[in-house]
Amino acid sequence: MERTLSIIKPDAVSRHITGKVNAMIEDAGLKIVAQKLIRLTQAQAEEFYEEHKEKAFFGGLVEYMTSAPIVVQVLEGENAVAEYRKIMGATNPAVAEEGTIRKTFALSITQNSVHGSDSPESARREISFFFSQIEIVS
Numbered sequence: 001m002e003r004t005l006s007i008i009k010p011d012a013v014s015r016h017i018t019g020k021v022n023a024m025i026e027d028a029g030l031k032i033v034a035q036k037l038i039r040l041t042q043a044q045a046e047e048f049y050e051e052h053k054e055k056a057f058f059g060g061l062v063e064y065m066t067s068a069p070i071v072v073q074v075l076e077g078e079n080a081v082a083e084y085r086k087i088m089g090a091t092n093p094a095v096a097e098e099g100t101i102r103k104t105f106a107l108s109i110t111q112n113s114v115h116g117s118d119s120p121e122s123a124r125r126e127i128s129f130f131f132s133q134i135e136i137v138s
């Protein structure tokens with residue numbers, strides 16, 4: 001069993017499709033073991049995405065991620081990190097595979113509806129960034 005950190009991004013929460021995204025997650029066999037609605041501050045978004053701080057899109061990404069509430073969640077399952085990235089689809093929805101969350105819902109490469117940790121190490125950092133032990137169902 002593995003855990004990964006998922007974020008349902010502002011474009012999806014604002015369009016009231018959190019339930020539809022969650023249905024795709026659950027249909028894929030991943031279990032939602034923690035979930036909450038929050039609004040990131042600029043400092044929090046900058047810290048969460050610090051690996052991208054030298055990239056040209058960093059400012060726009062932080063602005064976007066703080067523009068409206070997000071849903072953060074912990075997903076659990078076999079190979080959860082890789083499994084979730086598979087059902088999310090490619091970063092750019094234009095090239096994402098049919099049937100993926102991003103192909104189905106994303107608006108653009110920035111407004112791409114979901115985030116998923118990119119490795120088990122990232123997952124540990126990202127889960128503890130948002131959740132304490134008592135908030136995760138075991």
Ligand code: ATP
Pocket residue numbers: 052057061090091109110111112114115116117118
């Ligand atoms: P995420 O980390 O959100 O799961 P990812 O791992 O597919 O997505 P990263 O390379 O980690 O993509 O980029 C983080 C986020 O930054 C992307 O999800 C997207 O919202 C935004 N982003 C990435 N590349 C670009 C780009 N070229 N132009 C604009 N925004 C981008």
Ligand code: MG
Pocket residue numbers: 116117118
């Ligand atoms: Mg990433």
